Each structure stands twice: as structure tokens, then as C-alpha cells.
Amino acid sequence: MKERISLTMIVRNESAHLANCLESVKDKVDEIIIIDTGSTDDTLNIAQRYTSNVFTYPWHNNFSDARNFAIEHASGDWILALDADEEVQCQASFSFHSLIAKENDKEAFLLPLLNPILDSTEEYNSFYVLRLFRNNGNYKYFGKIHEQVTIQDQQKVGLAVEPILKHKLLPLKLRHQKRNRNLHLLKKALQDDPHNPFLHYYFGVEWLMLGKAGYALPYLQKAYSRLSDDQLLFRAPTLKYLLVCLRALGRLDEALSLCLETSLHYPNFTDIFYLGGLLLEEKEEYHVALKWFNHAINCGKPPALFSHLTGSESFLAYYHLGFCYEKVGETFEAREAYETALELNPRFPYPLYNLFLILLSEEGAAYCYQYLEDRDYFDDALFCLTTADLFFLADHVAQAYLCLENHKDCFQGDERFLFFYGKYCIYSGRANTGFESLNQIPTKSSCYPSAQALSIVALILLGDFPKAKSSAIMLWKNQPTRCEAHIFLCLIRLMQKQTIPPCPLRVRGKETLATNTEMLLDCKRYRSHIMSYDPLVEAWNQALETLIKSSEKGFELLFNDYNQRVQGLNDRLIAKFGNSWMDKL
Known part of the structure; x- marks a missing residue:
């Protein structure tokens, strides 16, 4: 006869997560027991949609008591314990019943738990936790907080590869x-x-x-001093x-000594070698750090009982390997390491930044674009957007535009594409196309306020001052975009040779300076891209500089910028003609 599985949970104000948790496991268990400890949101209603076994329990700051109360109401042969902000991930064919039947000498199972550092990049800390055990009275929770299950016989505890419990990043x-x-x-x-x-x-x-x-x-x-290897689930x-902790406190030598000591005791604990590599990298001992990162890669995923940072044996190690190779001047090896990191985890974009900078500095923008294109990096929406932004920030607007123009199919229904495509169109001399793209962004989108501001830039570059002014007035009505609205209204007046009003009290000078400076940088990118003199663009640039110079800090900022540009020009001339270049004029 098939043994029954009872899911037991204690919840409180978990309406945001409970349904997702129960959907992930409802077809894998025979009974659901939910104990509510005082919810004031919709948690109880959601729970009752999945089970009639919903009970209330007065909360008195003791998690174990609530957990054990749930077990008392379970009629199944086995208990599966979950938290509401967790989900069960497994293959469709997975069955708890098959797991139990396959290892029929076991009374409890440790299940893998992923605790996310950052979901978007698939960085997780993984642990094993005791969550599946026989409902025979021998397994009870103890401890008021971070409760644990009593284990009487370690030999009766099995280790399961599946299912994986994934904690929600709150x-x-x-x-x-x-x-x-x-x-x-x-x-x-x-x-x-x-x-x-x-x-x-x-x-x-x-x-x-x-x-x-x-x-x-x-x-x-x-x-650490009191835990032994018999308690490796906690000691690791x-x-x-x-x-x-030691690294965060700057006690690098102390942390490194601990790495050296424990690496001998735990030669398969990958994370020690990865962390040791980070410490050596921070100490700028790059050649030694390379050995530690390579050792982490060669170790592979550590044995199950060791806590593990996902990627410390793969994409994270290769990323830092590339950084260290760069620091010792081995750029070819650095490029290979960055590419391997990107291949191992396409959702981890940081190696792309370093790879991009190497290609750009060594080969130029056109080569950099083609290199990444040939390796299909632009087929991934995240990589495509990231690279486009890198090109834009490096003042290569044409390549930023091409990244999105040539890969529109990657962005079906993506509002980010409409915004950035609009931006790169505008600053590459395609103001009409950019304006049309920005106007497709729905009003409820998080991109909408920024898109409205950028649309005014397009209108200014198109010379449509009445419509730009009208749009800026609409922008003023929205509190978060009031600073941008004031700047645009001032710019339009300056470009039309009119005087500008004083800065309203509701707009702070510090905010206007930051926004003005960013717009001036974008203006420079536009000017460097267009091939011929455009009086409208020059008027726009002059108006921005006038606004910036209206404050003491802004004037100082521009003065330093001019000095840097003069010095840069002087350095280039000296490099080409020597120190006596003035004599050759």
C-alpha cells in the first residue's frame, strides 16, 4: 500500500507567496495541513482554496510549538515541511512516494535548498535541510527560533538530489x-x-x-569552535x-590563514578555494589568486553536505580568473575566461563588461561589435541591452543603435527595448523614429516617465519647440519628473533667446545640476556622431552649458571639464609632434 505524504506549513500574512508555494507541490502530496498564527491579510482565504485542513494557532514566539502542532493534525505516514516563501522544483516525473520506496531503509531525508543572493543572475547559496521525515512520533521540532528536527539515528537519514526547495528572494x-x-x-x-x-x-x-x-x-x-565535523551541515x-565576515572587516590575512588551514582539512570544499582566491585578488596577489580560482574550478561542485555558493566552481570563478589575468597583462587568457563565464551562465552579465572593454580598447568599436555579433551574444536580450548601453556610454552611439536595430526579434513585447531603442535612435540622428518608439510605451510602464522626458529631447532636436514646451508642462504636473520639466522649459527659452525664470523652490539645485550634466554628456555623444554642423544642436549644447554655469558648482564642473579637454588635446599633440609642437604652428 502506498504511503501517504502530508505537507505541513505554518503561515502568517503570506498572501504574496502562499499560492505559488502550494501550486508547486499540491500534486506531489496526499494531504495539506496549514497552521495560521494570526494573519491579517488574505492568507486564510488562499489556504482554504487548497485544503480544508486549515487551523489557527495562538502565536507565542515559538516556531517549534507551531510546527509540532501542525504535525499533530497530519494523518499521513510522512511529513513534508515547507515555508510559504519556498517553492518545490523537480521534474514532472518526480514522486516523493518513489523516493521513499527506493530507499526504504530511511526514515528521513535531507533536501537541497537554494537561498538566492540574486535571482536574476542565478547566484544562490545551497544547503541541505531536513524537511521530509516519517510521522511516527520520533521526529519533533525543538528550538524557539530556527527550529530543527531531532535525529535519533543518523544512519536512517537519506540524502535526496531532488526535489530542490527554492527560497523566494524577499x-x-x-x-x-x-x-x-x-x-x-x-x-x-x-x-x-x-x-x-x-x-x-x-x-x-x-x-x-x-x-x-x-x-x-x-x-x-x-x-565554528564548538561545531564538529559530525555537524558538517552547520560547520561548513x-x-x-x-x-x-573577516573579509568584510578588512582582516584579509587572518581570513587567508583560515583558508590555508581549512583547505588541507577539506580539500574538496570548493568554496574555500574560491573565497581564498577573492582574498588574494583583493590583496593584489593576482598570480597566486589564479591558482586558487583554477583549483576551485578543478574541484567542481563540492560534496552534498558542504554549503555551496552556486558558480564558485564555474562562472564566478572564471569571471574572477579573467580579472586576474587582466591584471597580470594576459588579455588573451582574460578574454577566454570571460567568454567561458558567459557561456556557463548567460544570465550573469558582468564578464561582458570586462570583455567589452578589452575588445574596445584593443580593437576598436567596429571590431568589438562584430566579435560579439559573431558569437551570438546579441541573441540574448539581456546581453544585447547591456552591450548597447556599454557602447552608448563609451560614446559609440552608432554601435549602440545597431545592437537593437539588428536584433529586434529578441525583444517581443519588451518595454525596455522601446525605451532604449528610442534613446539610441534619437542620439544617432533618428529623432523621428526614436520619438515614435517612445510613444509606444504604455502609461502604466515604469519606463513611461523617462520616456516622456526623452521624447522632449527628440522634439527639441526636431525643432518643434511648441510641442516640446507643451510636453514639458505636462511633465511638470508629475512630482517625480518636476526637475526634468523645469530644465526643459529653461532650455527651450534659452534656445529661443528668451530669459529664464529663477529655479522654483520645489526644484533643488543639486538635482538640476546632476540632470543637466547627464544631458550635456548625451548632447556631446550626439555631436560626436553627426558629421556636419547643426545650429540647432549647437544651440542646445550652449543652452545646457548656460544652465550648468548658473550655479557655482556647475561653473567649477565645466571649468574642470574644459581644462581636461585642453590637457587631453595637448597630450595628443605632444604624442604626435613632440614637446615643440607649438613651434611648428
């Missing part, structure tokens, strides 16, 4: 709220059990994740966080 504010709550509960728990290494570990992690490495260090040091991540 907004920073909510993460900090939860961490502050956890610190409060941990403080009380530590008063009752001051020598508990697990509590010291969690205390250290919470402080470290709040950016308080100085507070975290003593807790992590105590935890404690070691990692201890290294991260």
Missing part, C-alpha cells in the same frame, strides 16, 4: 524586518542556552546579513560566513 525591507524579529527571539533563546553553537551560528548569520560584520564575528567564531556554512 524585498530588502521585509528581509530586514524578519532578521530583526529573529535577533529578538535568538537573544531570548541564547539566554536560556548560552553555549548552544547553533544559536551562535544563526545569531552571526543574522547580523552579517544586516551588514553588521563586527557584531557577527564573535558569534561565528564561537559557533559557519566556516564560509566566518571567512566572509
Whole structure:
């Protein structure tokens, strides 16, 4: 007879995540038990759509009591425990029943958990956690906070490759709220059990994740000294966080000594070698760092019981390998390393920046574009947008435009494409096309305010001052874009040889200077791209400079810019004609 699986959860105000969690697992379990500890949002209604087994439990700052209360209401032979901000990832054919039947000598299973650092780049910390166990009365939770399941016989605990539990990356504010709550509960728990290494570990992690490495260090040091290899599930991540903590505090030599010591004891712990490479890179010992990063790559993914930073054996290591190769002057090897990093993780764009700069400085913009084109980098929307922006910032507007113009098929329904395509069209002399692209962005889009401001630039370059002025007035009505609106209204008046009004109190000078400066830089990009003199563009440039010079800081900024340009010209002439170039005039 097939054994039944009961999913047990405790929830509170989880309406944003609960449905996604339950959708990911509802077809894999036989029963769902949800314990609500005092929700004030729609959590209860969502829970009741998936199960009739929804119970309330009075919250008294003890997670274990709530977890055990859920187990008491479960009728299944096995318990699967999840948090609402987690999702189950597995192949469609996966079955908990098959896992249990295949290893019928096991009473509990450790499941892999991915804790995201950044979802968009697929950077995760992975751990193994005990979440699947027999409902036979032998497995209960203990601990008021960061509760754990009691294990009576290690031999009866299995290690599962699948399913993977993926934790949701919560907004920073909510993460900090939860961490502050956890610190409060941990403080009380530590008063009752001051020598508990697990509590010291969690205390250290919470402080470290709040950016308080100085507070975290003593807790992590105590935890690491008291945890043994029999507790490797905790000792390994404690070691990692201890290294991260020491690095954050600038104690690089101390951290490196710990890396050297533990690398002998844990020769397969990839993350130690990766972190050691980072420390050596920071100490500018690039040749030695190369050896450590290569060792991390050769190690591959560490054994399951070790905590692991995804990519420390692959794309992250290759990225830093490329950086170190650059620093020792081996640009060919650096290029290869960056390309390997991009191939291993196309969602991790940072190696593209370094690769781009090498190609641009060594071969020029046209070669750089063709090189990346030939390797199909532009077929990926993220890479295409990133490279286009890099070309634009490097004052190669033509290549920025080509990146998007030649790869429109990558951006079906993508509002970012409409915005950046519009921008690069405008600054490459295609103001009409750019204006049309920007006007396709819906009003509810996050790009809409910026698109409206950029549309006014297009109208100015088209010489349509009445429409530009009307659009700027509309922009003024929106509080976040009031600064841009004021600047545009002043620019239009200056370009029409009219006096400008004083800066309104609702617009701060500091904001106008930053925006003016950015617009002046874009104006220079436009001027460097067009081949002939355009009085409208020159008037636009002069108006921007006039606005910037209206403040003391702005005047100083322009003065320094002029000096740098004169010095740059002087350096180029000396390089070409020698120190006596003035005599040759």
C-alpha cells in the first residue's frame, strides 16, 4: 500500500507567496495541513482554496510549538515541511512516494535548498535541510527560533538530489524586518542556552546579513569552535560566513590563514578555494589568486553536505580568473575566461563588461561589435541591452543603435527595448523614429516617465519647440519628473533667446545640476556622431552649458571639464609632434 505524504506549513500574512508555494507541490502530496498564527491579510482565504485542513494557532514566539502542532493534525505516514516563501522544483516525473520506496531503509531525508543572493543572475547559496521525515512520533521540532528536527539515528537519514526547495528572494525591507524579529527571539533563546553553537551560528548569520560584520564575528567564531565535523551541515556554512565576515572587516590575512588551514582539512570544499582566491585578488596577489580560482574550478561542485555558493566552481570563478589575468597583462587568457563565464551562465552579465572593454580598447568599436555579433551574444536580450548601453556610454552611439536595430526579434513585447531603442535612435540622428518608439510605451510602464522626458529631447532636436514646451508642462504636473520639466522649459527659452525664470523652490539645485550634466554628456555623444554642423544642436549644447554655469558648482564642473579637454588635446599633440609642437604652428 502506498504511503501517504502530508505537507505541513505554518503561515502568517503570506498572501504574496502562499499560492505559488502550494501550486508547486499540491500534486506531489496526499494531504495539506496549514497552521495560521494570526494573519491579517488574505492568507486564510488562499489556504482554504487548497485544503480544508486549515487551523489557527495562538502565536507565542515559538516556531517549534507551531510546527509540532501542525504535525499533530497530519494523518499521513510522512511529513513534508515547507515555508510559504519556498517553492518545490523537480521534474514532472518526480514522486516523493518513489523516493521513499527506493530507499526504504530511511526514515528521513535531507533536501537541497537554494537561498538566492540574486535571482536574476542565478547566484544562490545551497544547503541541505531536513524537511521530509516519517510521522511516527520520533521526529519533533525543538528550538524557539530556527527550529530543527531531532535525529535519533543518523544512519536512517537519506540524502535526496531532488526535489530542490527554492527560497523566494524577499524585498530588502521585509528581509530586514524578519532578521530583526529573529535577533529578538535568538537573544531570548541564547539566554536560556548560552553555549548552544547553533544559536551562535544563526545569531552571526543574522547580523552579517544586516551588514553588521563586527557584531557577527564573535558569534561565528564561537559557533565554528564548538561545531564538529559530525555537524558538517552547520560547520561548513559557519566556516564560509566566518571567512566572509573577516573579509568584510578588512582582516584579509587572518581570513587567508583560515583558508590555508581549512583547505588541507577539506580539500574538496570548493568554496574555500574560491573565497581564498577573492582574498588574494583583493590583496593584489593576482598570480597566486589564479591558482586558487583554477583549483576551485578543478574541484567542481563540492560534496552534498558542504554549503555551496552556486558558480564558485564555474562562472564566478572564471569571471574572477579573467580579472586576474587582466591584471597580470594576459588579455588573451582574460578574454577566454570571460567568454567561458558567459557561456556557463548567460544570465550573469558582468564578464561582458570586462570583455567589452578589452575588445574596445584593443580593437576598436567596429571590431568589438562584430566579435560579439559573431558569437551570438546579441541573441540574448539581456546581453544585447547591456552591450548597447556599454557602447552608448563609451560614446559609440552608432554601435549602440545597431545592437537593437539588428536584433529586434529578441525583444517581443519588451518595454525596455522601446525605451532604449528610442534613446539610441534619437542620439544617432533618428529623432523621428526614436520619438515614435517612445510613444509606444504604455502609461502604466515604469519606463513611461523617462520616456516622456526623452521624447522632449527628440522634439527639441526636431525643432518643434511648441510641442516640446507643451510636453514639458505636462511633465511638470508629475512630482517625480518636476526637475526634468523645469530644465526643459529653461532650455527651450534659452534656445529661443528668451530669459529664464529663477529655479522654483520645489526644484533643488543639486538635482538640476546632476540632470543637466547627464544631458550635456548625451548632447556631446550626439555631436560626436553627426558629421556636419547643426545650429540647432549647437544651440542646445550652449543652452545646457548656460544652465550648468548658473550655479557655482556647475561653473567649477565645466571649468574642470574644459581644462581636461585642453590637457587631453595637448597630450595628443605632444604624442604626435613632440614637446615643440607649438613651434611648428
